[in-house]
Amino acid sequence: MTAETPDLTKNQRLVFDALSRADGPLSAYTILDQLRDDGFRAPLQVYRALDKLLAFGLVHRLESLNAFVACAHPHCHRHAMIGFAICETCGQVDEFSDEVIEDRLASFAQARGFVPAKTTVELRGQCARCRPN
Amino acid sequence: MTAETPDLTKNQRLVFDALSRADGPLSAYTILDQLRDDGFRAPLQVYRALDKLLAFGLVHRLESLNAFVACAHPHCHRHAMIGFAICETCGQVDEFSDEVIEDRLASFAQARGFVPAKTTVELRGQCARCRPN
DNA sequence: CAATTCATGTTACACAATAACATATCAGGC
Protein backbone atom coordinates (compact mmCIF):
# COMPACT_ATOMS: atom_id res chain seq x y z
CA MET A 1 0.00 0.00 0.00
CA THR A 2 2.88 2.36 0.55
CA ALA A 3 3.69 4.36 -2.51
CA GLU A 4 7.00 2.95 -3.53
CA THR A 5 9.24 5.96 -3.84
CA PRO A 6 12.04 4.44 -5.81
CA ASP A 7 15.60 5.00 -4.68
CA LEU A 8 16.90 7.96 -6.58
CA THR A 9 20.37 8.17 -7.99
CA LYS A 10 22.60 11.07 -7.10
CA ASN A 11 21.65 13.15 -10.11
CA GLN A 12 17.97 12.33 -9.84
CA ARG A 13 18.05 13.37 -6.19
CA LEU A 14 19.76 16.66 -6.99
CA VAL A 15 17.28 17.52 -9.72
CA PHE A 16 14.30 16.48 -7.63
CA ASP A 17 15.50 18.53 -4.66
CA ALA A 18 16.01 21.56 -6.86
CA LEU A 19 12.44 21.28 -8.10
CA SER A 20 11.13 20.71 -4.59
CA ARG A 21 12.90 23.79 -3.25
CA ALA A 22 11.51 25.97 -6.02
CA ASP A 23 8.13 27.55 -5.48
CA GLY A 24 7.28 27.28 -9.14
CA PRO A 25 8.20 25.55 -12.37
CA LEU A 26 11.84 25.49 -13.47
CA SER A 27 13.25 25.08 -16.95
CA ALA A 28 15.86 22.42 -17.52
CA TYR A 29 18.49 25.07 -18.03
CA THR A 30 17.60 26.86 -14.82
CA ILE A 31 18.04 23.57 -13.00
CA LEU A 32 21.37 23.10 -14.74
CA ASP A 33 22.56 26.50 -13.53
CA GLN A 34 21.48 25.75 -9.98
CA LEU A 35 23.42 22.50 -9.99
CA ARG A 36 26.72 23.73 -11.43
CA ASP A 37 28.25 23.65 -7.99
CA ASP A 38 27.18 20.05 -7.65
CA GLY A 39 29.12 19.07 -10.73
CA PHE A 40 26.50 19.47 -13.41
CA ARG A 41 28.05 20.61 -16.65
CA ALA A 42 25.72 19.62 -19.49
CA PRO A 43 21.97 19.73 -20.20
CA LEU A 44 21.85 16.01 -20.72
CA GLN A 45 22.56 15.41 -17.06
CA VAL A 46 19.38 17.30 -16.25
CA TYR A 47 17.25 15.81 -19.00
CA ARG A 48 18.23 12.27 -18.14
CA ALA A 49 17.32 12.76 -14.50
CA LEU A 50 14.06 14.45 -15.50
CA ASP A 51 13.11 11.56 -17.77
CA LYS A 52 13.35 9.15 -14.86
CA LEU A 53 11.57 11.44 -12.43
CA LEU A 54 8.76 11.89 -14.95
CA ALA A 55 8.50 8.14 -15.34
CA PHE A 56 8.35 7.73 -11.56
CA GLY A 57 5.57 10.32 -11.42
CA LEU A 58 7.55 12.51 -9.06
CA VAL A 59 7.76 15.35 -11.52
CA HIS A 60 5.43 16.84 -14.12
CA ARG A 61 6.22 18.59 -17.33
CA LEU A 62 4.31 21.75 -18.22
CA GLU A 63 4.06 21.59 -21.97
CA SER A 64 3.00 25.17 -22.44
CA LEU A 65 6.01 26.45 -20.50
CA ASN A 66 8.72 23.95 -21.39
CA ALA A 67 9.26 23.64 -17.67
CA PHE A 68 9.01 21.16 -14.85
CA VAL A 69 7.48 20.99 -11.36
CA ALA A 70 7.71 18.57 -8.50
CA CYS A 71 4.45 16.71 -8.09
CA ALA A 72 2.32 18.40 -5.44
CA HIS A 73 0.34 15.30 -4.56
CA PRO A 74 2.57 12.28 -4.07
CA HIS A 75 -0.20 9.87 -4.96
CA CYS A 76 -1.53 11.66 -7.95
CA HIS A 77 -0.23 9.05 -10.38
CA ARG A 78 -3.47 7.25 -9.69
CA HIS A 79 -5.10 9.74 -11.98
CA ALA A 80 -4.88 9.48 -15.72
CA MET A 81 -5.27 13.19 -16.08
CA ILE A 82 -3.67 15.95 -14.07
CA GLY A 83 -4.56 19.54 -14.72
CA PHE A 84 -2.50 22.64 -14.04
CA ALA A 85 -3.63 26.19 -13.46
CA ILE A 86 -0.62 28.34 -14.21
CA CYS A 87 -0.54 31.99 -13.18
CA GLU A 88 1.24 34.02 -15.82
CA THR A 89 1.86 36.82 -13.33
CA CYS A 90 3.40 35.12 -10.29
CA GLY A 91 4.30 31.78 -11.84
CA GLN A 92 2.49 29.73 -9.21
CA VAL A 93 1.10 26.43 -10.41
CA ASP A 94 -2.00 24.83 -8.95
CA GLU A 95 -2.27 21.13 -9.62
CA PHE A 96 -5.67 19.51 -9.79
CA SER A 97 -7.55 16.48 -11.01
CA ASP A 98 -11.17 16.02 -11.91
CA GLU A 99 -12.99 12.76 -12.40
CA VAL A 100 -15.67 14.26 -14.58
CA ILE A 101 -13.14 15.61 -17.04
CA GLU A 102 -11.26 12.34 -16.87
CA ASP A 103 -14.39 10.33 -17.67
CA ARG A 104 -15.38 12.70 -20.41
CA LEU A 105 -12.00 12.48 -22.10
CA ALA A 106 -11.95 8.71 -21.68
CA SER A 107 -15.34 8.22 -23.30
CA PHE A 108 -14.46 10.64 -26.05
CA ALA A 109 -11.35 8.62 -26.75
CA GLN A 110 -13.13 5.30 -26.56
CA ALA A 111 -15.83 6.46 -28.96
CA ARG A 112 -13.18 7.20 -31.54
CA GLY A 113 -10.98 4.20 -30.82
CA PHE A 114 -8.23 6.51 -29.68
CA VAL A 115 -5.90 5.14 -27.02
CA PRO A 116 -4.43 8.00 -25.02
CA ALA A 117 -0.92 7.64 -23.67
CA LYS A 118 -0.56 11.05 -22.14
CA THR A 119 -3.08 13.75 -21.37
CA THR A 120 -2.26 17.42 -21.01
CA VAL A 121 -4.62 19.92 -19.40
CA GLU A 122 -3.21 23.36 -18.71
CA LEU A 123 -4.93 26.62 -17.89
CA ARG A 124 -2.85 29.73 -18.37
CA GLY A 125 -4.17 32.87 -16.76
CA GLN A 126 -4.13 34.88 -13.59
CA CYS A 127 -4.58 33.53 -10.08
CA ALA A 128 -6.75 35.10 -7.40
CA ARG A 129 -3.89 36.74 -5.57
CA CYS A 130 -2.60 38.45 -8.69
CA ARG A 131 -5.88 39.85 -9.86
CA PRO A 132 -6.35 43.65 -9.88
CA ASN A 133 -9.16 43.82 -7.29
CA MET B 1 -23.32 36.77 -39.07
CA THR B 2 -20.68 35.75 -41.54
CA ALA B 3 -17.44 34.81 -39.89
CA GLU B 4 -15.22 37.66 -40.80
CA THR B 5 -12.19 35.98 -42.32
CA PRO B 6 -9.83 38.90 -42.24
CA ASP B 7 -7.82 39.76 -45.31
CA LEU B 8 -4.51 38.03 -44.97
CA THR B 9 -1.24 39.61 -45.95
CA LYS B 10 1.06 37.85 -48.38
CA ASN B 11 3.09 36.11 -45.71
CA GLN B 12 0.07 35.20 -43.63
CA ARG B 13 -1.55 33.70 -46.73
CA LEU B 14 1.54 31.67 -47.58
CA VAL B 15 1.85 30.27 -44.06
CA PHE B 16 -1.86 29.54 -43.81
CA ASP B 17 -1.87 27.76 -47.16
CA ALA B 18 1.12 25.67 -46.16
CA LEU B 19 -0.70 24.55 -43.03
CA SER B 20 -3.90 23.91 -44.96
CA ARG B 21 -2.12 21.75 -47.51
CA ALA B 22 -0.45 19.67 -44.83
CA ASP B 23 -2.37 16.70 -43.47
CA GLY B 24 -0.92 17.18 -40.01
CA PRO B 25 0.83 19.64 -37.76
CA LEU B 26 3.91 21.47 -39.02
CA SER B 27 6.72 23.02 -37.06
CA ALA B 28 7.65 26.62 -37.75
CA TYR B 29 10.92 25.51 -39.29
CA THR B 30 9.22 23.00 -41.56
CA ILE B 31 6.99 25.80 -42.79
CA LEU B 32 10.05 27.96 -43.32
CA ASP B 33 11.66 25.27 -45.47
CA GLN B 34 8.51 24.88 -47.54
CA LEU B 35 8.38 28.59 -48.21
CA ARG B 36 12.02 29.19 -49.18
CA ASP B 37 11.00 29.38 -52.83
CA ASP B 38 8.45 32.03 -51.93
CA GLY B 39 11.14 34.25 -50.50
CA PHE B 40 11.12 33.20 -46.87
CA ARG B 41 14.58 33.40 -45.36
CA ALA B 42 14.21 33.72 -41.59
CA PRO B 43 12.15 32.10 -38.82
CA LEU B 44 10.70 35.44 -37.82
CA GLN B 45 8.77 35.67 -41.06
CA VAL B 46 7.00 32.47 -40.09
CA TYR B 47 6.50 33.32 -36.43
CA ARG B 48 5.08 36.73 -37.21
CA ALA B 49 2.56 35.28 -39.62
CA LEU B 50 1.69 32.55 -37.13
CA ASP B 51 1.09 35.08 -34.37
CA LYS B 52 -1.52 36.81 -36.47
CA LEU B 53 -3.13 33.60 -37.66
CA LEU B 54 -3.35 32.40 -34.06
CA ALA B 55 -4.97 35.68 -33.06
CA PHE B 56 -7.48 35.32 -35.91
CA GLY B 57 -8.27 31.80 -34.74
CA LEU B 58 -7.34 30.33 -38.10
CA VAL B 59 -4.49 28.31 -36.68
CA HIS B 60 -3.89 26.41 -33.46
CA ARG B 61 -0.70 25.73 -31.63
CA LEU B 62 -0.07 22.25 -30.26
CA GLU B 63 1.91 22.88 -27.10
CA SER B 64 3.06 19.33 -26.65
CA LEU B 65 4.53 19.23 -30.16
CA ASN B 66 5.75 22.76 -30.67
CA ALA B 67 3.82 22.66 -33.90
CA PHE B 68 0.88 24.29 -35.62
CA VAL B 69 -2.27 23.19 -37.46
CA ALA B 70 -4.87 24.95 -39.52
CA CYS B 71 -8.16 25.11 -37.64
CA ALA B 72 -10.40 22.27 -38.72
CA HIS B 73 -13.62 24.01 -37.78
CA PRO B 74 -13.72 27.57 -39.05
CA HIS B 75 -16.15 28.65 -36.35
CA CYS B 76 -14.50 26.97 -33.44
CA HIS B 77 -13.35 30.21 -31.88
CA ARG B 78 -16.76 30.26 -30.25
CA HIS B 79 -15.39 27.71 -27.85
CA ALA B 80 -13.16 28.67 -24.96
CA MET B 81 -11.56 25.25 -25.02
CA ILE B 82 -10.45 23.19 -27.95
CA GLY B 83 -9.08 19.74 -27.46
CA PHE B 84 -6.73 17.79 -29.69
CA ALA B 85 -6.25 14.06 -30.03
CA ILE B 86 -2.82 13.60 -31.52
CA CYS B 87 -1.75 10.26 -32.94
CA GLU B 88 1.90 9.65 -32.21
CA THR B 89 2.10 7.05 -34.95
CA CYS B 90 0.61 8.74 -38.00
CA GLY B 91 0.64 12.33 -36.82
CA GLN B 92 -3.04 12.95 -37.54
CA VAL B 93 -4.75 15.44 -35.28
CA ASP B 94 -8.40 15.25 -34.36
CA GLU B 95 -9.85 18.51 -33.10
CA PHE B 96 -12.77 18.49 -30.70
CA SER B 97 -14.65 20.54 -28.16
CA ASP B 98 -16.77 19.50 -25.24
CA GLU B 99 -19.14 21.66 -23.29
CA VAL B 100 -19.03 19.50 -20.20
CA ILE B 101 -15.27 19.80 -19.93
CA GLU B 102 -15.53 23.49 -20.68
CA ASP B 103 -18.06 24.02 -17.91
CA ARG B 104 -16.09 21.92 -15.52
CA LEU B 105 -12.90 23.85 -16.11
CA ALA B 106 -14.77 27.14 -15.89
CA SER B 107 -16.32 26.32 -12.54
CA PHE B 108 -13.04 25.00 -11.24
CA ALA B 109 -11.40 28.27 -12.21
CA GLN B 110 -14.19 30.37 -10.78
CA ALA B 111 -14.11 28.53 -7.47
CA ARG B 112 -10.45 29.43 -7.11
CA GLY B 113 -10.71 32.93 -8.48
CA PHE B 114 -8.50 31.95 -11.37
CA VAL B 115 -9.09 33.77 -14.65
CA PRO B 116 -8.01 31.59 -17.54
CA ALA B 117 -6.58 33.27 -20.61
CA LYS B 118 -5.77 30.17 -22.59
CA THR B 119 -6.74 26.55 -22.15
CA THR B 120 -4.76 23.62 -23.48
CA VAL B 121 -6.20 20.11 -23.76
CA GLU B 122 -4.13 17.59 -25.66
CA LEU B 123 -4.33 13.81 -25.81
CA ARG B 124 -1.27 12.04 -27.13
CA GLY B 125 -1.72 8.45 -28.09
CA GLN B 126 -2.66 6.17 -30.94
CA CYS B 127 -5.62 6.62 -33.24
CA ALA B 128 -7.99 3.85 -34.33
CA ARG B 129 -6.39 3.38 -37.74
CA CYS B 130 -2.93 2.94 -36.25
CA ARG B 131 -3.85 0.44 -33.59
CA PRO B 132 -2.48 -3.11 -33.87
CA ASN B 133 -5.83 -4.91 -34.24
C1' DC C 1 35.22 -12.90 -12.72
C1' DA C 2 32.72 -12.15 -17.07
C1' DA C 3 28.66 -10.30 -19.03
C1' DT C 4 25.05 -7.31 -18.93
C1' DT C 5 22.70 -3.40 -17.66
C1' DC C 6 22.10 1.07 -16.15
C1' DA C 7 23.94 5.69 -14.69
C1' DT C 8 27.18 9.17 -15.91
C1' DG C 9 30.31 12.53 -18.41
C1' DT C 10 31.44 15.25 -22.56
C1' DT C 11 31.33 17.35 -27.10
C1' DA C 12 28.89 18.75 -30.63
C1' DC C 13 24.79 19.66 -32.87
C1' DA C 14 19.73 20.40 -34.20
C1' DC C 15 15.50 22.58 -33.37
C1' DA C 16 12.56 26.52 -31.34
C1' DA C 17 11.88 31.30 -30.49
C1' DT C 18 13.07 36.15 -29.86
C1' DA C 19 15.91 40.79 -29.76
C1' DA C 20 17.21 44.63 -32.18
C1' DC C 21 17.25 47.36 -35.99
C1' DA C 22 16.23 48.81 -40.79
C1' DT C 23 12.96 49.32 -44.55
C1' DA C 24 8.62 49.31 -46.84
C1' DT C 25 3.71 49.70 -47.48
C1' DC C 26 -0.67 51.56 -46.69
C1' DA C 27 -4.35 54.17 -44.43
C1' DG C 28 -6.43 58.55 -43.29
C1' DG C 29 -6.11 63.67 -42.33
C1' DC C 30 -4.48 68.13 -43.77
Add this chain to the structure above:
DNA sequence: GCCTGATATGTTATTGTGTAACATGAATTG
Protein backbone atom coordinates in the same frame (compact mmCIF):
# COMPACT_ATOMS: atom_id res chain seq x y z
C1' DG D 1 -0.17 65.59 -53.14
C1' DC D 2 2.18 64.90 -48.77
C1' DC D 3 2.87 64.14 -44.00
C1' DT D 4 2.13 60.93 -40.39
C1' DG D 5 1.19 56.93 -37.73
C1' DA D 6 0.37 52.11 -37.88
C1' DT D 7 1.27 47.80 -39.66
C1' DA D 8 3.99 44.50 -42.41
C1' DT D 9 8.41 42.99 -43.90
C1' DG D 10 13.49 41.86 -44.23
C1' DT D 11 17.91 40.66 -42.03
C1' DT D 12 21.45 39.45 -38.63
C1' DA D 13 22.52 37.74 -34.47
C1' DT D 14 21.45 35.60 -30.25
C1' DT D 15 19.12 33.00 -26.66
C1' DG D 16 16.61 28.98 -25.17
C1' DT D 17 15.29 23.97 -25.57
C1' DG D 18 16.43 19.33 -26.53
C1' DT D 19 19.06 15.32 -28.60
C1' DA D 20 22.86 12.39 -31.08
C1' DA D 21 26.84 9.99 -30.56
C1' DC D 22 30.34 8.11 -28.10
C1' DA D 23 33.14 7.02 -24.00
C1' DT D 24 33.45 5.76 -19.11
C1' DG D 25 32.01 4.03 -14.65
C1' DA D 26 29.34 1.44 -11.34
C1' DA D 27 26.16 -2.17 -9.92
C1' DT D 28 23.83 -6.61 -10.58
C1' DT D 29 23.74 -11.30 -11.80
C1' DG D 30 25.06 -15.72 -13.49
